[in-house]
Amino acid sequence: MKVESVRGMRDVLPAEVGLWQRLEREIRSCFERYAYGEIRPPVVELAELFSRGVGGDTDLVHKEMYVFPDRKGLPLALRPEATASVVRAFVEHGLHARGDLAKLYYLGPMFRYEKPQKGRQRQFHQYGVEALGSLDPALDAEVIDLAAQLMVALGLERQGLTLRLNAIGCAADRPPYKAALATYLGEHAEQLCADCQRRAVENPMRVLDCKQPRCRAVSKDAPHSAQHLCGACARHFGEVKTYLDALDLAYKEDYTLVRGLDYYTRTVFELCSDELGAQDALLGGGRYDDLVSVLGGPPTPAVGFAGGMERLVLLLQGLAGEDETRLLDAVLVPVGDDPAVRSAAVDALHRLRVAGRTADMEYMARSLRKAMQVAARRARWVIILGPDELERGEVTVRHLASAQEAAVPLARLTEPGVWPGSV
Numbered sequence: 001m002k003v004e005s006v007r008g009m010r011d012v013l014p015a016e017v018g019l020w021q022r023l024e025r026e027i028r029s030c031f032e033r034y035a036y037g038e039i040r041p042p043v044v045e046l047a048e049l050f051s052r053g054v055g056g057d058t059d060l061v062h063k064e065m066y067v068f069p070d071r072k073g074l075p076l077a078l079r080p081e082a083t084a085s086v087v088r089a090f091v092e093h094g095l096h097a098r099g100d101l102a103k104l105y106y107l108g109p110m111f112r113y114e115k116p117q118k119g120r121q122r123q124f125h126q127y128g129v130e131a132l133g134s135l136d137p138a139l140d141a142e143v144i145d146l147a148a149q150l151m152v153a154l155g156l157e158r159q160g161l162t163l164r165l166n167a168i169g170c171a172a173d174r175p176p177y178k179a180a181l182a183t184y185l186g187e188h189a190e191q192l193c194a195d196c197q198r199r200a201v202e203n204p205m206r207v208l209d210c211k212q213p214r215c216r217a218v219s220k221d222a223p224h225s226a227q228h229l230c231g232a233c234a235r236h237f238g239e240v241k242t243y244l245d246a247l248d249l250a251y252k253e254d255y256t257l258v259r260g261l262d263y264y265t266r267t268v269f270e271l272c273s274d275e276l277g278a279q280d281a282l283l284g285g286g287r288y289d290d291l292v293s294v295l296g297g298p299p300t301p302a303v304g305f306a307g308g309m310e311r312l313v314l315l316l317q318g319l320a321g322e323d324e325t326r327l328l329d330a331v332l333v334p335v336g337d338d339p340a341v342r343s344a345a346v347d348a349l350h351r352l353r354v355a356g357r358t359a360d361m362e363y364m365a366r367s368l369r370k371a372m373q374v375a376a377r378r379a380r381w382v383i384i385l386g387p388d389e390l391e392r393g394e395v396t397v398r399h400l401a402s403a404q405e406a407a408v409p410l411a412r413l414t415e416p417g418v419w420p421g422s423v
């Protein structure tokens with residue numbers, strides 16, 4: 001019986017992997033230019049980390065998290081996001097004790113039990129950064145700038161991108177704002193979807209997240225969090241915008257942007273692309289100044305963002321000219337089945353690889369002509385080794401692009417510059 005992959009969890013096949021690897025290289029290099037260092041937290045965490053960190057009544061934890069007991073009954077979770085894990089690691093390893101800013105990045109799989117659709121999987125991959133230890137609004141601007149620069153590095157800056165920005169205030173701003181919002185939503189309860197009628201009472205800010213047109217219509221005129229900021233939060237937001245202007249980064253203030261996770265404070269943002277359809281958020285993030293203390297660390301302000309790799313892949317696949325097939329340096333074709341020839345070929349192949357060349361051998365017993373055709377699609381050079389060549393202690397090296405050919409002594413095969421057409 002055929003066993004299939006789990007719904008919403010897909011293979012990245014070899015034809016696509018080149019693009020993924022290029023993305024991963026660009027992302028790492030961009031993050032490192034902004035002085036972020038990599039952290040690799042585990043994929044499995046205690047479920048409690050997310051119920052406390054992200055919020056027990058967020059959809060993410062309540063409806064979408066994969067939770068399972070281990071063999072002793074301990075409730076574990078496949079991580080649905082990485083911010084809580086990074087903060088846990090930051091507290092657990094005393095990274096705060098160094099008294100400096102901790103700038104960390106990650107890349108890896110996350111798991112959410114959502115309805116799979118274009119740009120939304122149950123196993124997906126996030127790249128993200130977290131900067132822990134400073135309240136400086138220039139740091140908010142830095143992470144937004146980093147996100148924007150990454151899109152430039154990937155050649156996506158013209159893919160209908162919009163930076164949505166909002167400020168949702170600190171813990172002290174929240175109760176009066178929620179009260180004002182709940183009052184407004186109460187007055188329009190009959191226009192809301194059934195879920196939002198409940199949310200309006202239990203967690204009114206979640207109504208602003210709802211995608212239903214009727215709820216959006218109500219949200220449009222709802223009180224804005226940015227109008228309910230204390231003096232310090234209002235100043236912070238003003239400075240973030242000043243820095244974004246200084247960086248020439250265009251943004252759209254969107255008062256309905258509240259983000260689906262409970263840990264956010266002050267700045268929140270999303271970068272969306274109108275080329276992505278319903279799941280249009282390329283990345284999202286913001287400040288979470290209380291999360292470190294909620295997870296048992298000393299009060300530590302922090303800001304970060306994460307984006308989905310699959311959505312970048314969708315955009316890049318839509319761009320013409322994206323060809324990631326990478327050629328090997330050489331394919332070695334032994335001629336005939338003389339054991340001495342085959343041993344010499346195995347040895348030559350090994351020496352090529354040890355010398356740092358990417359190389360493979362014809363293993364499928366194809367005719368020389370067929371083997372040459374296949375090799376021409378895979379490599380820049382073909383190396384032919386038959387009984388005559390072996391007797392002379394040579395191989396024939398053919399540069400496919402220029403059709404130049406040369407006899408090269410076997411002993412000198414790995415020397416630079418001896419292959420025809422080499423640069």
Ligand code: HAM
Nearest residue numbers: 081083120121124281282283284285304305306307308
């Ligand atoms: P998030 O908005 O839940 O934020 O996810 C960030 C990004 O991950 C989304 O914008 C989207 O590109 C991608 N994503 C989310 N769910 C899926 C899915 N099911 N399939 C494919 N892609 C998906 C966070 O996770 C926060 N931890 C971000 C953050 C970091 N905030 C501060 N620091």
